[in-house]
Amino acid sequence: MIQLSAKILEKEEVACDHYRLALDAPLISKDAHPGQFVHVKITSQYMPLLRRPFSIHRINSSGIEILFRVVGTGTRLLAEKRVGDELDIIGPLGHGFMAKEDTFTAILVAGGVGVAPLFALAERLRQFTEVKMLIGSKTKTGIICLEKLEALGIGVQVATDDGSLGIKGIATDLLEDFLVTAASPQLPIYGCGPMPMLKVLSEIAQLYSSPCQISLEANMACGVGACLGCVVKMVDHHSPSHFEYKRVCVDGPVFDAKEILWR
């Protein structure tokens, strides 16, 4: 973990309101793992005051990339940055995906911009196993990274709510279809996306006895485990009430789906 000033090396509008920034941060990328995040100070002003966490989208020798959707004041300001601007970032932070080097096909399930951390994971996993990526979004303009994933030799299937690309349905429909016909059982599943999707994902994983790791998102203040602002409710077998609050920033953001207490 290090705090540094990183120059924006590349900026790309990958889709409407979706941006990719490449950051010059070799000191962060050398220790970074898929599923980890960076905590970004977007302005030196007091509005917005807090840093914003972004999952690491790609890891290479010169630095890291982040991929984000404009959802509020912070991301809007970030989208206005230019190549050459500097960003104060802290990273790599949190616990990423545990990418086991086994021979099973890995299934990565992304909802919308949830594809961001799964891309880094796909790049890592494809070195030793077959990777299958299932992406869902409301409509075709929200399906991002499709060509890049295919260029990596990753099999991608797409679902859209309106049927404008791929099947008409949601990402977890693709997952069920895939698991029903899969030759081997208990394929490892990795997911990132909106909470309702992740909840269904976790249920399907349990049904098929698949190990399932999911990346969660939360509002954060410190990003390093100090403030306890970003907690999620998790199973605690030792506690009389059977639950505890765990920090997304340091205990996650990637958790075993079985440990999460869904609302």
Place this chain on the structure above:
Amino acid sequence: MEPNLSVNIGKLRLKNPVLVASGCFGYGQEYAELIDLSMLGGIILKGITLKERKGNPPPRIVETSSGMLNAIGLQNMGLSRFLKEKLPLLSDIPTTIIANICGETPEEYATIARELSNKEGIDALEINVSCPNVSHGGMLFGQDMMLTFEVVNQVRKATTLPLIVKLSPNVTDIVPIAQAAVDGGADAISLINTLLGMALDIESRKPCLSNITGGLSGPAIKPVALRMVRDVCKFVTVPVIGQGGIMTWEDSLEFLLVGATAVCIGTANFVNPKAGVEIIEGIRDYMKQRKMVKMGEIRM
């Protein structure tokens, strides 16, 4: 001549006047990779209660104009696990360590204080009578003169550690409360804790925090904090630790000018983990430029 930044808080000597605030710095180790902890004047630990507290359900934080609201609800592992799991790590941190304690009754405060006394790694106690996010204890004590006196007095009888009492701004007049803390045996007063506030999401038509209300911190509250610190400094005879919205060394100087002996950095740590260290450097440079050699010369 190099200025001497050390200050005394009762019998507690700080190497410099910049502390990091309870709840904003964990148990110190969380920031060890990002800054040199030995640079800080001291670290005030996350609040400790007698029993484990799970804290409030999420969402617990929300950003507001130049500030943030939090309703963590004093999540902590409780005294016994603290002693086992965290205390042994504290003696390795080469700066002053102050434990923040919170109870539901005056007796509970005293019990925690007794258990933390004569323990290597704890140099002083901060009595939290100002947490706005718990249903029992906390701010309820700090909003009442008699109860403040009672809590501090019981803790005073339980320990010889230097006692700092952290006050809530959510009162009509903070001065009599500060005096009650001094009468109870406080060696120093720290203020302000967060201001009670709330925020709503107009899309969901619901409060942003699950607890509905939370404590406001950040640069938005600095003018309020400064006014209250000045009021208390004018009245009480013990040292005052000023806090509330300090982001820069300039901010901290305003608190020192109105009479605070030391300052405490809270929300700024989240925004910039180096804030405390940078503020110490800023104070040092300010003194050098004005040929000041000791901290007492800053006060206006």
